Amino acid sequence: MPTRRRGRSAGGRVERMERIDGAGRTERGELPPGPGGQVRGEGARERPAGLASFAYTAADEEKRRGVRRMKTMATGLLLLVALVYVLATWAKNEGVSGWPGFVAAAAEAGMVGALADWFAVTALFKRPLGLPIPHTAIIPTKKDQLGASLGSFVGENFLSGGVVRDRIHSLGIGGRVGGWLAEPAHADRVTAELSTALRGALTVLRDADVQAVVGEAITRRANAVEIGPGLGKMLDKVVADGGHRKLVDLVCARAHDWLVQHGDSVMDAVQGGAPGWTPRFVDKRVGERVYKELLRFVTEMRDMPGHPARGSIDTFLADFAADLQTDSETRDRVERLKSEILGRGEVQDVIASAWASVRAMVIAAAEDEQSELRLRARASLMSLGARLATDERLQAKLEGWLEDAAVYVVTTYRAEITSLISDTVAGWDADQTSHKIEAHIGRDLQFIRINGTVVGALAGLAIYTVSWALW
Structure with a gap:
C-alpha cells in the first residue's frame, strides 16, 4: 500500500499522510512520526519519486483565477435568466398578453439548460452539492481507469508499427541528416x-x-x-x-x-x-x-x-x-x-x-x-x-534501418511505455489532479454552461413559438 507524506503540522508532531489501496482509492489521515521524524505504519512506504503528484504552480493558480471568473459569469447568466423568468411570469400573471409568454418560455428553458450543463461540468470534478449521485466526480474516482485507458489509446494509435514506420518514412530523415x-x-x-x-x-x-x-x-x-x-x-x-x-x-x-x-x-x-x-x-x-x-x-x-x-x-x-x-x-x-x-x-x-x-x-x-x-x-x-x-539508395537504406529499429522498440516495449502513463496517473493525488485539470480546461467548460443557457433559451423560445402558432 503506497504511502505519501503530505506535510508536517505546526507543532511538528504529526504528518498528513495519504495511502493508496490496491483499488486506487485514496485514504487520508495523520500518523505520528517514528524515530528520526520518519512516519511509520504497517505496510506504509514512501511513494516513489516517479509517481509524485502534480506540482501546482503559480501559472496554474492564475488559470484557476480565470476559471473562477468564468464561473461567476456563467452563474451570473443563470441568475439573469432566472430573474427574467420571474419578471416575465409576473407580467403574464398580471394580465399582460403577448410577449411575457415567449420571454418566460425562453428564460425557463435557459435555466434548464444552464442547470443541466452546470451538473455535467461539476460532475467531472466533484459530486454536485456533495450528494452521492452515481457517475459523478468522474476524474477523482475514475482517475486510474482514465490513465489505463489513455495508455491503451496511446499504445494502439501512436505506438503501432505501421504508424511509427509511416511517420519516420514521411520525415525523410536520410536526406535531412545528410544535408546537415x-x-x-x-x-x-x-x-x-x-x-x-x-x-x-x-x-x-x-x-x-x-x-x-x-x-x-x-x-x-x-x-x-x-x-x-x-x-x-x-x-x-x-x-x-x-x-x-x-x-x-x-x-x-x-x-x-x-x-x-x-x-x-x-x-x-x-x-x-x-x-x-x-x-x-x-x-x-x-x-x-x-x-x-x-x-x-x-x-x-x-x-x-x-x-x-x-x-x-x-x-x-x-x-x-x-x-x-x-x-x-x-x-x-x-x-x-x-x-x-x-x-x-x-x-x-x-x-x-x-x-x-x-x-x-x-x-x-x-x-x-x-x-x-x-x-x-x-x-x-x-x-x-x-x-x-x-544518394537515394543510401537514404532508403538508412531510413529502413531507423524504421526497423523504431518499430522493434515500440512493439517490444509498448507495454512498458504505456505503463509509464497509467502508473504515473495512478500515482497522482486525486483531488490535486482534479484541481489541476480544472485549472487547464475549466475555462472552456464554463463556456459550455454559457452556451447551454443561450441554446436552451433559444430552444425553449422556438418550442413555445411553434406551440403557440399551432394551438
Missing part, C-alpha cells in the same frame, strides 16, 4: 561530441578489467586458429617475391662485420676445442685457417647474390613454407610452439599492457583537434553527409 552533416560546422560539432564520448568511455573503463578481457580474447583467438597454414602461405609469397633476400643480405653483412671485429675470439674458440695432445702451433694454424675460411665464406655470401648457399636458403625456406601448409608433423610442432609462447607470463604481460598504450594513444588523439583521428573522422562524416544528401 555535409556542413563543415556540423561535422566539427559531431566530431567534437564523439571525441568527448570516446574520452569519457575510455576514462570510465578500468584498465585491469579491459586488460584481462583483451588478454583472454587474444589468447583464446590465437589458440582457436591454426597458424601453420597461414604462415606457410605468407612465407611462400615472401620467398616467391624475393622479399627474404634483403634479410639475408643484412644477416650476411652483420656476420661479416662481427667476424672482422671478433677474429681473435673465433680463433681462440677453435683452439680451445682442439685435443690436448696436439701441439699449440698446430692448433693456432688450424684456428687461423678455420677463421679465414669462415670469413671468406661469409664475404662471398655477402658479395655474390648467386652464391650457392643463398640458393640453399631459398630452397630451405620454400620447403619449409610447403611443410607448414601440408605436413601435419610440422604444423603440430608450430602449434605446440605457439601454445608455449602464449602461455609464458612475459607474453601475457605484453598483451595486457598493450591496452594501456592504445588507450593513451586514442585519448591523446581524441583531445587533439588536429590529430589524424579527428581529421579523418571529420572528413568521413562530411563525405557520408554528402552521399546521404544525394
Whole structure:
C-alpha cells in the first residue's frame, strides 16, 4: 500500500499522510512520526519519486483565477435568466398578453439548460452539492481507469508499427541528416561530441578489467586458429617475391662485420676445442685457417647474390613454407610452439599492457583537434553527409534501418511505455489532479454552461413559438 507524506503540522508532531489501496482509492489521515521524524505504519512506504503528484504552480493558480471568473459569469447568466423568468411570469400573471409568454418560455428553458450543463461540468470534478449521485466526480474516482485507458489509446494509435514506420518514412530523415552533416560546422560539432564520448568511455573503463578481457580474447583467438597454414602461405609469397633476400643480405653483412671485429675470439674458440695432445702451433694454424675460411665464406655470401648457399636458403625456406601448409608433423610442432609462447607470463604481460598504450594513444588523439583521428573522422562524416544528401539508395537504406529499429522498440516495449502513463496517473493525488485539470480546461467548460443557457433559451423560445402558432 503506497504511502505519501503530505506535510508536517505546526507543532511538528504529526504528518498528513495519504495511502493508496490496491483499488486506487485514496485514504487520508495523520500518523505520528517514528524515530528520526520518519512516519511509520504497517505496510506504509514512501511513494516513489516517479509517481509524485502534480506540482501546482503559480501559472496554474492564475488559470484557476480565470476559471473562477468564468464561473461567476456563467452563474451570473443563470441568475439573469432566472430573474427574467420571474419578471416575465409576473407580467403574464398580471394580465399582460403577448410577449411575457415567449420571454418566460425562453428564460425557463435557459435555466434548464444552464442547470443541466452546470451538473455535467461539476460532475467531472466533484459530486454536485456533495450528494452521492452515481457517475459523478468522474476524474477523482475514475482517475486510474482514465490513465489505463489513455495508455491503451496511446499504445494502439501512436505506438503501432505501421504508424511509427509511416511517420519516420514521411520525415525523410536520410536526406535531412545528410544535408546537415555535409556542413563543415556540423561535422566539427559531431566530431567534437564523439571525441568527448570516446574520452569519457575510455576514462570510465578500468584498465585491469579491459586488460584481462583483451588478454583472454587474444589468447583464446590465437589458440582457436591454426597458424601453420597461414604462415606457410605468407612465407611462400615472401620467398616467391624475393622479399627474404634483403634479410639475408643484412644477416650476411652483420656476420661479416662481427667476424672482422671478433677474429681473435673465433680463433681462440677453435683452439680451445682442439685435443690436448696436439701441439699449440698446430692448433693456432688450424684456428687461423678455420677463421679465414669462415670469413671468406661469409664475404662471398655477402658479395655474390648467386652464391650457392643463398640458393640453399631459398630452397630451405620454400620447403619449409610447403611443410607448414601440408605436413601435419610440422604444423603440430608450430602449434605446440605457439601454445608455449602464449602461455609464458612475459607474453601475457605484453598483451595486457598493450591496452594501456592504445588507450593513451586514442585519448591523446581524441583531445587533439588536429590529430589524424579527428581529421579523418571529420572528413568521413562530411563525405557520408554528402552521399546521404544525394544518394537515394543510401537514404532508403538508412531510413529502413531507423524504421526497423523504431518499430522493434515500440512493439517490444509498448507495454512498458504505456505503463509509464497509467502508473504515473495512478500515482497522482486525486483531488490535486482534479484541481489541476480544472485549472487547464475549466475555462472552456464554463463556456459550455454559457452556451447551454443561450441554446436552451433559444430552444425553449422556438418550442413555445411553434406551440403557440399551432394551438
